[in-house]
Amino acid sequence: MVEKITLGKALNHGLRRSLESDSKVVIMGEDVGKLGGVFRITDGLQKDFGEDRVIDTPLAEAGIVGTAVGLAIRGYRPVCEIQFDGFVFPAYNQIVAQVAKMYFRSLGNVRLPIVIRIPYGGGIGAVEHHSESPEAYFAHTPGLKVVTCSNPADAYVMIQQAIASDDPIVFFEPKRRYWEKGDVDLDAGLAGAYPLHASRVVREGSDATVIAYGPMVRVALDAAAAAEEDGRSLEVIDLRTLSPLDLGPVYDSVRRTGRAVVVHEAPGNLGMGSEIAARITEECFYSLEAPVLRVTGYDTPYPAARVEEEYLPDLDRVLDAVDRSFGW
Amino acid sequence: MANDESQPGLDAPAGGFVQLLTPDGERVDSVTTAEGVTYSVDFTDDEYRELYKDLVTVRRLDAEATALQRQGELGIWASLLGQEAAQVGSGRALRPQDMAFPTYREHGVLYTRGIDPIMPFGLFRGVDQGGWDPNEFKFNTYTIVIGSQTLHATGYAMGITMDGKTGSPEGEAVIAYFGDGATSQGEVNESFVWSGVFNAPIVFFCQNNQYAISEPLERQTRIPLYRRAAGYGFPGVRIDGNDVLATFAVTRAALDNARNGQGPTLIEAYTYRMGAHTSSDDPTRYRIASEVESWKAKDPISRLKAFLTKQQLADDTFFGEVDESARKLALDLRERVLAMPDPQPVTMFDNVYPNGSPEVDAQRQQFADYQASFEGSGH
Numbered sequence: 092m093v094e095k096i097t098l099g100k101a102l103n104h105g106l107r108r109s110l111e112s113d114s115k116v117v118i119m120g121e122d123v124g125k126l127g128g129v130f131r132i133t134d135g136l137q138k139d140f141g142e143d144r145v146i147d148t149p150l151a152e153a154g155i156v157g158t159a160v161g162l163a164i165r166g167y168r169p170v171c172e173i174q175f176d177g178f179v180f181p182a183y184n185q186i187v188a189q190v191a192k193m194y195f196r197s198l199g200n201v202r203l204p205i206v207i208r209i210p211y212g213g214g215i216g217a218v219e220h221h222s223e224s225p226e227a228y229f230a231h232t233p234g235l236k237v238v239t240c241s242n243p244a245d246a247y248v249m250i251q252q253a254i255a256s257d258d259p260i261v262f263f264e265p266k267r268r269y270w271e272k273g274d275v276d277l278d279a280g281l282a283g284a285y286p287l288h289a290s291r292v293v294r295e296g297s298d299a300t301v302i303a304y305g306p307m308v309r310v311a312l313d314a315a316a317a318a319e320e321d322g323r324s325l326e327v328i329d330l331r332t333l334s335p336l337d338l339g340p341v342y343d344s345v346r347r348t349g350r351a352v353v354v355h356e357a358p359g360n361l362g363m364g365s366e367i368a369a370r371i372t373e374e375c376f377y378s379l380e381a382p383v384l385r386v387t388g389y390d391t392p393y394p395a396a397r398v399e400e401e402y403l404p405d406l407d408r409v410l411d412a413v414d415r416s417f418g419w
Numbered sequence: 420m421a422n423d424e425s426q427p428g429l430d431a432p433a434g435g436f437v438q439l440l441t442p443d444g445e446r447v448d449s450v451t452t453a454e455g456v457t458y459s460v461d462f463t464d465d466e467y468r469e470l471y472k473d474l475v476t477v478r479r480l481d482a483e484a485t486a487l488q489r490q491g492e493l494g495i496w497a498s499l500l501g502q503e504a505a506q507v508g509s510g511r512a513l514r515p516q517d518m519a520f521p522t523y524r525e526h527g528v529l530y531t532r533g534i535d536p537i538m539p540f541g542l543f544r545g546v547d548q549g550g551w552d553p554n555e556f557k558f559n560t561y562t563i564v565i566g567s568q569t570l571h572a573t574g575y576a577m578g579i580t581m582d583g584k585t586g587s588p589e590g591e592a593v594i595a596y597f598g599d600g601a602t603s604q605g606e607v608n609e610s611f612v613w614s615g616v617f618n619a620p621i622v623f624f625c626q627n628n629q630y631a632i633s634e635p636l637e638r639q640t641r642i643p644l645y646r647r648a649a650g651y652g653f654p655g656v657r658i659d660g661n662d663v664l665a666t667f668a669v670t671r672a673a674l675d676n677a678r679n680g681q682g683p684t685l686i687e688a689y690t691y692r693m694g695a696h697t698s699s700d701d702p703t704r705y706r707i708a709s710e711v712e713s714w715k716a717k718d719p720i721s722r723l724k725a726f727l728t729k730q731q732l733a734d735d736t737f738f739g740e741v742d743e744s745a746r747k748l749a750l751d752l753r754e755r756v757l758a759m760p761d762p763q764p765v766t767m768f769d770n771v772y773p774n775g776s777p778e779v780d781a782q783r784q785q786f787a788d789y790q791a792s793f794e795g796s797g798h
Contacts, residue, residue, distance in 0.1 A: 117581075143581050149616055154570060154609035161520075161574020164559065165582070169574075184606070188564050189571070196548040197560050199770040233771055233779070257773035288777075335778040 093276045099269035101243035102132050104277055105250035106170065110140050113168060116254055119146040120155055120172030120208075129174055130210060130269055152182035156207060160189055163203040170254055176211040177220025177393075183228070190259045191234030204257045206250075211239075212306040212356050213403055214267035216396040223393050224357035226305075229261045230334040230366075237333040238287060239263035241308035243273035245285075245331065252287040263333075265306035290337040292344065296326035299350035299413050302341055302367060304330035307354045307404060314409035325413065333363055341367070342374045349380035350416040354404050359387035381419035384412045430717065434643055436657040436689050439664035442717045444725025450665070452656070458668040464732050470663055471727060472741050473507045474720045477527040479745035480536050483753055484526075484543070488698045492756060493543045497524045501661070501693030504719030505626050507531060508666025509688070512674060513594060515557070520572035520595045523561040524626075528596065532558040536748070540756050547762060566604030569595045569623065573610040576619035576677075585620045590678030593621045594670070600631025602647065603639045611651040611685070620677035622670060623648075623685045626660060628692035633705035645687035653683045660690030661719040691717070764790070 096104070109116045118133055124147035127134030137145035148155050152173060159169035173179045179186070186207060193201050213222030230237045236258045240246040246264070253260040285291065293308065294315050303311040308329045315325035326344050330336070345351045351371050353364035368383035386404045394402050431438065437450045437458050449459035462470070481499050488496040499506060506527030513519060513531070521528055523542075530536055534556050541547035542561060553559040562568035572595035584591045601607050602625060614621050625644055629636050640647075648655030656673070658665045666688060673684035691714040695702050727733040768783035 149609070149612050151605075151609045151612065153606050154573075154613050157567065157570025157606060157609065158574030158577060158613055161571040161576070162578045163574075164553065164571065165575045165578030167578055167581070181605075184564060185567065185570065189562075189567055193560065194773060195770045197553060197770075198547060198550055199773075200552040200554065201560065202773050204773075236772065236776075335776045337777070 092278050093274050095272050096243055096275050097270050097272050098240070098243045098246045098265070099130060099132055101247035101273075101275050102250050102264065103134055103136070104275070105247045106133060107136060107139075109170070109251050109254040110136060110144055113255075115166060116168045116170065117144050117146060117162065118170045118172065119148050119159060121148060121150050121174055123147060123172050128172060130266065132208075132264075132269075133172065152178055153185050156182040156185040156190060156205075159205050160185065160193065160203060163205050164201055168204045168254060170206045170208060173207060173209045175221045176209055176223040176225055179209055179225060182207075186229065186235070186261070187232045191232045194259075195234055202257045203259050204254075205259045206253045206262050207260070208250075208262045208264060210266035210269075211263045212265050212267055213393060213399050214306065216399070218396070219393070222396075222399065224355065224388065226261075226263055226333055227357060227362050230363065235259055235261055235334060236288065237261045237263065238331060239265065239305035239333060240331070241265060241268065241305055241329050243271070243275045247275045247277070248279065248281065248284045249287055249331070251281055252284065255281060256287065263305055267306050268309065271309070288332040288335055288337060290328055290330045290332060290340050292326060292340055293329045294325070294327040296324035296348070298324045298348055299352060299416055300326045300328060300341065300344040300348045301352050301354060301409060301413070302328045302330060303354040304333065304363075307356060310404060310406055311354055311409060314406045314413070317406055318410060318413060323413065336367070336370070338367065338370055338374070341371065345371055345375045346378040349378055350413070351379070351383045352386060352409065352412045352416060353383065354386045354409055356388050356403055358390045359385050360390045362387055381416040384416055386412045430713070431659070432643065432657070432689055434657065436659045437665045437669055438659040438662050439668060440662045440722055440726055442661075442722050444722045444729055446664075446726060446730075454654070456672070458665065458672060460664050460668045462664075467723075467727060467732055468737065470507065470511065470667075471720070471723050471733070472744070473511065473531065474503045474663060474723060475741050476745045476748060477503050477507060477530050478720060479749045480530070480752060481526060483749040484540070485694070485698065487753065487756055488543070493540065493698075494545045496543050496698045497696070498692075498694040498698070499524050499527055501691050501714065501719070502626055502628055503527055504663035505660040505666055505688040505690050508663040509594065509624050509670040509686075512667050512670035514674070516591045517674060518557045518559070518572075518575055518591070518593045520559045520568040520575070520593065521561055522565070522568065522596055522598065522601070523563050524598075525561075525596050529558060532556045534558060537752055537755050540752075541759065544756060544759055546759050566597055566601040566607040569597055569601070569607045569610035570613070572621055573613045573619055576614065576621040577617050579620050580617065585678060586680040588675070588678065590620065590680070592674045592677035593619070594624050594674065595621060596624050596626065598631060599625060599627040599629065599636055599639050599644060600634060601625070602644055611647070611683075614683040615651040615653055618680070618682040620680070621683045622673040622677055623683060624670065625685065625687045626690055627687050628690050630692055630696065630702075630706065632696040632700055633702075635705075643687065645685055648685035653685065655685040655687065657687040657689055660688030661717045661722070663719055663723060
């Protein structure tokens with residue numbers, strides 16, 4: 092049954108399906124129960140699955156992730172909700188020092204099938220700590236896998252895939268896209284679904300490759316539509332997975348187009364774009380017509396909401412970068 | 420607890436503690452705390468002797484490790500010298516179904532769980548991260564970041580409740596080990612909050628060995644640590660941590676309470692770290708010799724030996740046999756530690772992810788190719 096639903100609702104359906112399919116799946120976080128989460132992503136789940144499956148926790152992020160570690164050792168599959176990107180840091184020690192390393196430390200004896208959901212990114216007019224993009228901190232940590240969805244169909248499938256995976260996964264949700272609708276096949280099973288750790292070409296093109304993920308995929312697609320009107324064909328790749336990076340499709344694309352522009356909201360300095368640009372340079376050097384360019388947030392703390400539109404990469408900044416690439 | 424009404428024992432801290440065996444080896448039949456809880460033990464003669472053997476063995480293994488470190492065979496060692504009673508008493512109070520979450524100093528507890536004592540040596544020698552299977556032995560990996568494991572223990576305990584494994588004598592319980600320094604950590608505070616709120620079947624076992632590396636207890640707290648439990652809504656008990664009988668009695672009672680659905684307990688084992696924090700520090704810089712000497716008089720092994728002797732439960736022949744058995748075990752350990760091979764470098768790529776990773780796989784291949792390129796080149 093294909094339905095046109097929001098990305099937030101798709102996540103809700105995906106979580107519901109995971110709770111139904113595996114009795115060991117538990118959701119835990121602040122306000123996830125009666126309130127259904129501050130973004131209502133867990134709406135109705137506690138009512139249907141009970142307080143032991145959808146657990147309203149004390150207000151402490153390290154506690155949410157740290158107790159999830161113990162539950163996972165016990166055989167559960169915890170799904171932690173961190174309320175906002177900027178609130179994850181009290182849990183940072185648990186995520187990078189414990190969740191990421193216990194499998195390695197125990198020589199493979201202890202698996203931690205934990206998913207840490209983090210709504211991230213800006214564009215919703217929020218106050219400090221509610222609009223950040225901390226993905227690079229986690230992608231830099233071996234032992235963690237990091238993914239992000241950009242549309243309702245992916246959200247529905249990817250959250251289920253993440254929960255079903257034995258790998259610890261940080262699952263970034265583009266909060267400014269929670270309310271965007273798309274077709275979702277709610278009957279589709281995971282078997283045969285597009286792999287969790289694979290990037291995807293979401294728009295084919297021949298003149299330049301635009302690489303984006305999460306909230307910026309929509310911006311990249313809009314830029315490609317605008318560029319087409321100007322007679323320029325942009326290929327857009329949704330990375331979907333930030334660790335491991337699946338750059339095979341990116342290399343294929345760049346070898347054809349000769350130009351690459353990486354787009355993300357996070358500050359550019361040592362961000363995901365730096366890694367991607369370096370790898371494209373290593374792999375596609377002789378195909379490049381111009382340096383790999385980055386369109387990112389600035390190297391400032393996330394600014395006040397009234398100026399965030401100037402901070403966030405938008406269609407014009409992407410097109411400007413494409414123009415610069417052609418001007419090389 | 421503040422068992423002010425009970426017999427505080429020699430050199431007890433202000434507020435007293437539960438003590439069932441004095442430093443002179445005198446047995447106290449039972450102790451009733453101010454809250455009206457009575458603690459006692461009823462060991463057979465053999466069980467007393469076995470406890471003594473545990474203490475001596477653990478101390479001997481620890482001494483061997485210290486020697487190995489001094490000889491350059493271990494990169495570092497965290498000695499438990501002085502804390503044998505706290506670890507053996509609490510460890511022996513655990514039932515097979517109970518789960519323990521240690522720091523990095525719980526070699527005595529590890530021993531009581533039936534784990535080959537060589538296991539932590541991989542970590543300290545630098546050949547692995549510690550090699551036992553936590554699920555098999557119900558003893559989790561060592562945790563080096565201070566206090567983190569208390570949250571893991573709490574989550575595991577919540578899982579016990581969710582599995583319906585509490586509320587009966589056959590239920591399961593969890594014990595979380597940490598030191599006095601860890602009580603300053605936010606995560607330990609959070610684990611107390613969580614455990615209280617969810618009535619988790621957990622025993623928090625704080626070995627107050629008086630120092631967090633060089634920081635004395637006064638840098639961690641203004642009140643006795645066991646009294647913190649009241650703020651979280653569960654009982655706190657202070658024990659003489661150098662008294663293996665009190666340690667056993669109180670831990671067993673707290674575990675039973677937990678498995679019966681009565682929630683958490685905080686135990687403060689009042690003890691002393693006789694050696695350095697690890698082999699890398701110098702305790703003479705931060706504590707005085709007379710303090711160390713005063714704690715020597717409270718030694719956990721000598722007092723049990725005195726008790727066994729006075730009660731005619733053991734003689735020199737027995738003590739000699741125990742020493743010889745421990746010596747053999749230590750020598751065997753030494754031989755095996757020296758024989759521990761360095762890991763194949765390529766194994767660093769193992770066990771990063773349960774489902775693997777193309778990136779790690781590619782780096783493994785690059786590494787292997789690079790290594791192979793040296794073959795025959797004289798490197």
